Every structure is written in C-alpha cells, then in structure tokens.
Amino acid sequence: MIALQPRSLDEVLQSLEDDPALVPTAGCTDLMVRGPEALHEMDRVIDLLGVPELRGIQEVAGGLEIGATTSFSEIRRSAAVRAAFPALVAAASLVGGWQIQNRATLGGNMANASPAGDSLPVLLALDAVVVAAGARGLREIPYAGFHTGYRKTALRPGEIVARVRLPYLPEGSVQAFRKVGTREAQAISKVVVALAGRVAEGRIAELRLAAGSVAATPVRLRAAEEAVRGLSPGPAAADLAGRAAAREVTPIDDVRSTADYRRFALERVVRRLVLGMA
Amino acid sequence: MKVSFSVNSGAAEVDGHAMERLLDVLRERLGLTGTKEGCGEGECGACTVLMDGEPVLSCLVPLLQCEGRRIETVEGIAEGPAREFLERFVATGGVQCGACTPGIVVTAWALLERNPAPSREEAREALAGNLCRCTGYEGILRAICAEPES
Numbered sequence: 352m353i354a355l356q357p358r359s360l361d362e363v364l365q366s367l368e369d370d371p372a373l374v375p376t377a378g379c380t381d382l383m384v385r386g387p388e389a390l391h392e393m394d395r396v397i398d399l400l401g402v403p404e405l406r407g408i409q410e411v412a413g414g415l416e417i418g419a420t421t422s423f424s425e426i427r428r429s430a431a432v433r434a435a436f437p438a439l440v441a442a443a444s445l446v447g448g449w450q451i452q453n454r455a456t457l458g459g460n461m462a463n464a465s466p467a468g469d470s471l472p473v474l475l476a477l478d479a480v481v482v483a484a485g486a487r488g489l490r491e492i493p494y495a496g497f498h499t500g501y502r503k504t505a506l507r508p509g510e511i512v513a514r515v516r517l518p519y520l521p522e523g524s525v526q527a528f529r530k531v532g533t534r535e536a537q538a539i540s541k542v543v544v545a546l547a548g549r550v551a552e553g554r555i556a557e558l559r560l561a562a563g564s565v566a567a568t569p570v571r572l573r574a575a576e577e578a579v580r581g582l583s584p585g586p587a588a589a590d591l592a593g594r595a596a597a598r599e600v601t602p603i604d605d606v607r608s609t610a611d612y613r614r615f616a617l618e619r620v621v622r623r624l625v626l627g628m629a
Numbered sequence: 630m631k632v633s634f635s636v637n638s639g640a641a642e643v644d645g646h647a648m649e650r651l652l653d654v655l656r657e658r659l660g661l662t663g664t665k666e667g668c669g670e671g672e673c674g675a676c677t678v679l680m681d682g683e684p685v686l687s688c689l690v691p692l693l694q695c696e697g698r699r700i701e702t703v704e705g706i707a708e709g710p711a712r713e714f715l716e717r718f719v720a721t722g723g724v725q726c727g728a729c730t731p732g733i734v735v736t737a738w739a740l741l742e743r744n745p746a747p748s749r750e751e752a753r754e755a756l757a758g759n760l761c762r763c764t765g766y767e768g769i770l771r772a773i774c775a776e777p778e779s
Contacts, residue, residue, distance in 0.1 A: 352630065352646060352647055354630055354647035354648075354693050356693070356696070376691075379689055379690065379691055379694065380671055380686075380689050383648075383650065383671070383688065383689040383690070383691065384670045384671055384689070386669070387649075387650065387653070390646075390648035390649075390650075390691070391646055391648065391649075393647075393648050396647060396648065396693065398693055398694060400694060424683075447671070447758055448674065448756075448757040448758015448759070449684055449736065449739075449754075449755055449757065449758055450671075450674060450677055450684045450685050450686045450736070450758045451671060451686065451689075451758060453680075453683045453684060453685055454685050454686070454689065454690070536754075536757030536758065537672060537674075537757055537758050537760075
C-alpha cells in the first residue's frame, strides 16, 4: 500500500509524474462508498487535503478562484462567494447534509464527474474555467469542455484540478439554482438546473442554462438558451425554454428516476427559472 | 500505515490499511461501539463523529486522513458538558429504537456548541443528514431547542 500525504503542489505533481496510477483523494465522500472490500484493494492513493495551494477562496482580477479541496461548508461560509455567486452557495447547501458538506470538496465533485454532481451545472452556467495542474505546469480548461463523457474529464494522466475560476457576472445579472431529489436534503438529484443571465431593455440579453442528471455528463441547455435569447422574459419565453430543454437532453431510467420523469421535471424547472428572470 | 490521533480524552495509535473506515477503527480496534453503522454509504448519519469539532460521517473518513486529528465520539460527548442536553433528549422522547441516537446526539451537540439556542429551522437544517425513522423528530427537536413541555 502506497498512501502519500504531500504538503505542497510540487510534491503532488512530482509523485503523479513518477506514478500515474496514484488515485488522488480529497474529501473521500464519493470514494468511500465503494465499500470496504474495494477500498482494501486500493493500493496507491495520494491525499490532497494537506496541500495549501489547493485550498481556499481568492479574489483575482475579474472573479474568484476556488481551490479544488475547498469544502462545500467553506463555500457556504465565504462572504465573497455569497455576494457574487449565490447559485453556487445554493448548490453547496444541498450537497448532502452538514457532515457531507464539511468533507466534500468542489474539486472532488468536478473530478469525480458524476452526471448528478450538484455543483456542476452551476459551474457551467457561471462559465467557469478550470485551472489544471500537471508536471508541465498549469493549464486552463473552459469548464464547458471539461466533461468529455460519462465520468470522463479533459484531465490528462498526472493532472489534477488545482482550482476553478468564476468570472464575475455583469451588473444586473441574475442567477438561480434548483434541485429536484427524493427529499429536500441528502438526496442524489433526479434533476438539477442552474441559470445565469441578464435582462436588458426588456429582452433576455444573456442566458446560460445547465442541467445535471439528464445526460451522460452535466450539460449546457444550448437549444433552450437559443430559443429565448432576445425575447422578453415572461410566460411565453419560459414555456419555449422548458420545451426546448426537454427535447435536447438524453436522460435514462435508473434507480433514482425515469427518463420520462426527468424530462418532465426538467421542463418544469427550466420554465420556472426562466420565468424568474421576468 | 501507523496513524496517531486523539479520541475523546485519550490518544490512539492505529496500524491499519490507509483506506480503513474511521467507523471500523473506532468500533473494532478501539472498542468505541457507541458509534453505529447505519447505511455505511453516507446517507443516514448514524455514524457521525466530530473531527476537529466538525461533524463528519465516520463511514466516509479513511484512516489515512485521521493523522493528528481530534476525534470526539458519542462516548466523549456523554462524559462532557452535554449532560443536561442528554437528560432533556431522553425526557422529550427523542430516543425510541436508538439506532440513530448516537449520530443525532453528536450532530445536535455540534450545533448547540455553536448556537446554544437554535431555532427549529436551524435545528432541522443541522439534522438534514441524520435519519430517524421512529420519532418523527418531534422529541429530538424539542430537546435541541429546549422547548418546555406542551
């Protein structure tokens, strides 16, 4: 068993270059549910929680950068995130319960790459940029291109998520988040939707909509966005957006829900969020 | 790997697999069976303990990440200043079958340490990750919010 606990990002990257089979871990809330047998078969892990460069929230030119191992509790408590990105705070508040939020990390949610990850549609709607770190240095990946397939990401072998950059939205923008699960808290999403947009001179000038649990990856709802751009916000635009969203996704039946229900719920949620722009 | 950490008022040194669950370390190696396994998948909250004062699910914490940490279990909380709260918890009918009780006590105590007079809403949010299927939560919430008997 190799279990490394590096204290610097350089150490992490060197270790991953020497041994690309190391599994990076952070809050472990997704990893540990594999069960004791699978866990005992793991023979190489690298724990990122002790690496200061990967943790914390910093203001940068034009936005905020959130370190990969920043927990959802830290995101909820951050005055800077609360002021600029309430949709992310809303998502962080509904990731599991208090105990999960204390341990689960934003970078872990991204790298684990579940289509149901609650924070992921928010990052898409906010047009986030991933800063990945590898032996050859830092590389920026637009978040819209980060999820390449079911549980697959654009990270190369030996690369990790170092942090994610959220650009401030223009003055007058609105954000919204809505999760539909079996119950209010501590449930994996059946459908999860995030919106960021802006109304100018009575028209929807900008709109980014994204959803989780309705395709193999978290997805931007580009047809829905296109359907209503330039329209005046209200019930007619909201109906159009909802119907377009339901048509463009590819949900499946699984233990948590059915494809039909997901499509139905997505249409309703998108409609409600777009109506909220009015 | 050898991992050292504090548990309640004592110290522990455990030699085990890096990915061993803190839950199993507590129950099987340290004999602290107050912490219960419910679902084992991070859904029910029965195995809640405090790690450096923050509630976490011990079924989801690997031994590896316990080095140098301070762990408090329901046993430690019961020995400490929670006495009055625990007596209230019993008096209000907060306990029925008991399976969820240790996890609820640990989470509730973490809330009370931060906020000695929580509202119902604050108590409900703190307990969002703890399932109880017997009590309907009524007695639990009355005990946490120190409401007089109706």
